[in-house]
Amino acid sequence: MSKPRISVIVPIYQVQSFLPECLDSILEQSFGDIEVIAVNDCSPDRCGEIVDEYAKADERVRALHLPENVGLGRARNAGMEMARGDYLFFLDSDDTLTPGSLQLIADRLAQTSDPDVLIFDYARTFWWGGETRNSLASVFRTEGPEVFTAKQRPEFLTLLMVVWNKVYRRDFIEERGFEFPPGYYEDTPWTFPVLMSADRIAALDHVVVHYRQRRQGNILRTVSRKHFDIFDQYERVFAFIDSDPSLEEWRAQLFSKMIDHFIAILAKNNRVPDELRAEFFALAHRHYRRYLPAGYVRPEGHTGLRHALIGRGAYPVYQTLKVANKGRRKVRKTVRATRKKAAGKRMDRHYETALKQPVDENLAVYSSYWGRGYVCNPAALHAKAKEIAPHVKGVVVAKPGEVKKLPPGTDYVIPGTPRYLEVMARAKYFFNNVNFEDRFIKRPGTVHVQTQHGTPLKTMGIHLLPYPVAAKGTNFRKLLERSDRWDFCISSNRFSSEIWERAFPCSFAPLESGYPRNDVFYNSTADDVRRIREELGIPRGKTAVLYAPTHRDYTTSYVPQLDVARLADALGDGYVVLMRGHHFYEQTPELRALQDSARVIDVTSHTSSEELQLAADVLLADYSSIMFDYANLDRPIVIYANDWDAYKISRGVYFDLMEEPPGHIAHSQNELHDIFVSGAWRDERSDALRDTFRRKFCEYDDGRASERVIRQIMLGEPAEKLPVLPLDERTPAPSPAAAEAASPQSPAVEQSRAA
Structure with a gap:
């Protein structure tokens, strides 16, 4: 088999809804002298099956299934070991290539006589369909030699510290022994050393990668101690500088980027846990003192002030500065809240009172089509729960005209009544085939199951954005806020599972149980x-x-x-x-x-x-x-x-x-x-x-869909306990x-x- 020009390495983990689009964007390129190394990092969803399907259908795809989850960096390393191409391209599995971009890369590599690194541009694509080109795209139009070193055109080090906006000559990477470290922020100790080491760098002023901005699911937006990995990664960067005296001139610039990176992480509420923020700040201070270059001049303005506070280890003052800024935002938020109150959108006081009571661990609410009574998946689940989880009291939401249609003995609440608000405030389990009203909040410890009400042929959720006639003025922000309450989303097939994940970019887990309402067709x-x-x-x-x-x-x-x-x-x-x-x-x-x-x-x-x-x-x-x-x-x-x-x-x-x-x-x-x-x-x-x-x-x-759901949600039994019967049986x-x-x-x- 001849050596391909480009090896595209795709590390894969929990992206079943995005992976086909990613792989298609590579394989459908006009430039075909490639290999795709799909590295399944022991993904718990169907990514492994998808990879195998693509490998079977296209000989350019090589599947690699790792026996255990090793993380993004080491998954890339595993892909590199298999790569045979002249150039390495690391593409994240939820991102895509723009049409024709690989041909432009190949042409530019030829025009610049095979540089060590080729840098290109990207655009952020958003879940609502928006697209924004990299805000620093102007660096591609700065004056300078076509083939250069980082010293000659240092502006390219201001770009986002990512690995996927470049292709790398494989011989160069192997000669220098570059590899990815474990942990979060693994791009940092790769990007800087590679660019500082490259003798020949070229650029392509073209958007090659569509960088997907996932509303939820981005691992770096997860509150975790793993964000402390950033300190190890910068230690690796400075160890690389210390290994070669000729790199000393980079110290001040990289030091400034390091502190800015620490500040950016601290500024986000969805990164470092609150109880660990002081510890994170202390480590940032330690790195400041440890790597401070001689004669370093701090930036001006608010950024310089934050640099100074980290340098002094003044965490209380740093927090005071943050709280002051937060206070200004809170004032603006209060003004908006007051306006909502004046407009009559205040949460019902009866509901607020009920929220002060503890959650009833044995209370479940079932609602279909905004209170249309005993129908669809919630009705089937209610019936099954009465049978196998009788300790959980079920209450059905029914409009007045639907009450007479309920099965005898069914407990119910009518929307808008005091008892309805009490039940909604105190229930442990919530089953709905649409969404509950905006006024309701998800209390800690409660479980919301979106049962859905059909397999989607027509577009749903945010996919309605391009269809204003069908959207009919839908407030998509509020729609997603309601959907954020879901813990689980029921699906009857893989096709639906992947659509629900994309149409409702929230943090729910798929519940591939089958539709409860369809149990009757077999029973x-x-x-x-x-x-x-x-x-x-x-x-x-x-x-x-x-x-x-x-x-x-x-x-x-x-x-x-x-x-x-x-x-x-x-x-x-x-x-x-x-x-x-x-x-x-x-x-x-x-x-x-x-x-x-x-x-x-x-x-x-x-x-x-x-x-x-x-x-x-x-x-x-x-x-x-x-x-x-x-x-x-x-x-x-x-x-x-x-x-x-x-x-x-x-x-x-x-x-x-x-x-x-x-x-x-x-x-x-x-x-x-x-x-x-x-x-x-x-x-x-x-x-x-x-x-x-x-x-x-x-x-x-x-x-057996109803039983699967109730056993998993209410009885805590694993999904594997009731496997799906093959269709032919x-x-x-x-x-x-x-x-x-x-x-x-x-x-x-x-x-x-x-x-």
């Missing part, structure tokens, strides 16, 4: 199917088509996409259409009018979507997430996609449903009629499409035809529609 019997059909009034022997369209963001009111009465007439007497309108459109005249049709049953107000699915022989869907749930039943699905282009443009989608459908697709009503009348809706092609769809999207739904509830075949004729059912 229901033939008797259940017959009972539900009888209750709905479906005549025996009829084929029930469940039509469940989703909401259109590009319309302001209900606009029928399908003439349901015409469809029913086309299907004939052997069929009945169950019309399930989206809950946004309940009680519209168009839906009520359908009740006049003998072949259409309006089931919009039926509480349980799962029961409707059990009763249906076939699902007629558009872009609703119900298709992912219904696929568990392994019954035919037909997609009606008359406005797919308008839908995906106005809402945004995560994959092309036209390329990965669960069954046949109709783009017009006439095509839809043909699919049913010809019998294509249940042919071999339909079965094959559904099988592929099920394997991707029904990954964890095996009838699962047995869905019997189809209506199979259920009817297992039972004698029932005249009552046959006559139910006539009555």
Whole structure:
């Protein structure tokens, strides 16, 4: 195998949602003379599987799985040992390359006759979609030789101390014996020695790397004692200077950068724990005294004052300075709070009083769709908790109109009432398929589980930012503040897990349990199917088509996409259409009018979507997430996609449903009629499409999702205790035809529609 021009080394740890984008940005470059060394640093998520998939699909990818987690620096070292390229490029696994950038790097290396180091620029990309080029990009346009040393163009040492904005000639790195140390801030003792040692440096004035600014999850923004590693790293830098007298001239500049680095870490509230700040300051003072250059001149202004306080070891004064600045910020915050108070947005006093009481360790709250009662995943979890965790009292949030629909004996609270506020203040466990109101805070020790309410085809969370029609004025800051309360987020497949992590950049852990509401599809019997059909009034022997369209963001009111009465007439007497309108459109005249049709049953107000699915022989869907749930039943699905282009443009989608459908697709009503009348809706092609769809999207739904969640959250049992049953070993509830075949004729059912 020939030696590649560039070895791209990607250390990987807990980035399953970002890794494919990173690897794709490398492999899809126009310049292909590369190897990608993907170093799985014993990542606990699915990064190892992703790496293996890429290595299998592209021979340029070489997978390295470390037996234990060694940290970023040593993972890079492991990748270097495998590298065969002329140049080394260290790319972090949540960042990406801009299109065409590797070709520009290769061209610049050739133009400058293979320098030891090539420096290029980057841009910060933010979770809301913003992008900002490096604020010091002007250094690339300063005057100086094209190929230079750090002494000749020291301005390049003012750039961010990172390893990934450069490529390094491998022979140069090996000759000098450079390697990464363990610990945080490992780029520091690499960047400075490498640049000070290089005889030939070149620059490329181009944004090569998109440096992802993760809202949460950045390891350096984690409160930990690990930030003390910075002292060891600078000791390594100055030991390198001490090893070569010719480097002495760098001491003052690096000393100043070191103190600035200490100040930057102390300035952040999400770095050094409060109880360790005095100790950190003392070590900063020790390094100041130890490495202070002769004749050093401090910076001017506030920065110089902080330098002086560290030099004197005056931590109380340093803190006083910080508190004074914080005080000014607090005054501004108080003014804003006062305005909110005047506007009527003060937290309810009853809630504040309840917050003073201890958390009730055996109290759980279940809420669905802003208080729509006993439905979806929270309802399934409530039922399972009553069975296997009866010591935890469950309370369901229900609006007044939903109370009568609750199962007998269900404890409930009505939103906005005093008891509702008391329960929300004191409960230990919270389960919701949307979000609780802004007013509520997450108390220490409480557990919030976001259950979600479907597999996402359409864009969600911050991914709605480019789609203002669908976002409808969403305050994304508040949305993320609400989502910050989540401890866990339930998922039914890997596809969803990765989307939830990106769409809601918060610090929750994925709970890959399957959707609790779908348990019923594996636990229901033939008797259940017959009972539900009888209750709905479906005549025996009829084929029930469940039509469940989703909401259109590009319309302001209900606009029928399908003439349901015409469809029913086309299907004939052997069929009945169950019309399930989206809950946004309940009680519209168009839906009520359908009740006049003998072949259409309006089931919009039926509480349980799962029961409707059990009763249906076939699902007629558009872009609703119900298709992912219904696929568990392994019954035919037909997609009606008359406005797919308008839908995906106005809402945004995560994959092309036209390329990965669960069954046949109709783009017009006439095509839809043909699919049913010809019998294509249940042919071999339909079965094959559904099988592929099920394997991707029904990954964890095996009838035991509720139990997994309750055992893990309330009983503290490990997730591995109840492994997911392989799809081929699962047995869905019997189809209506199979259920009817297992039972004698029932005249009552046959006559139910006539009555």
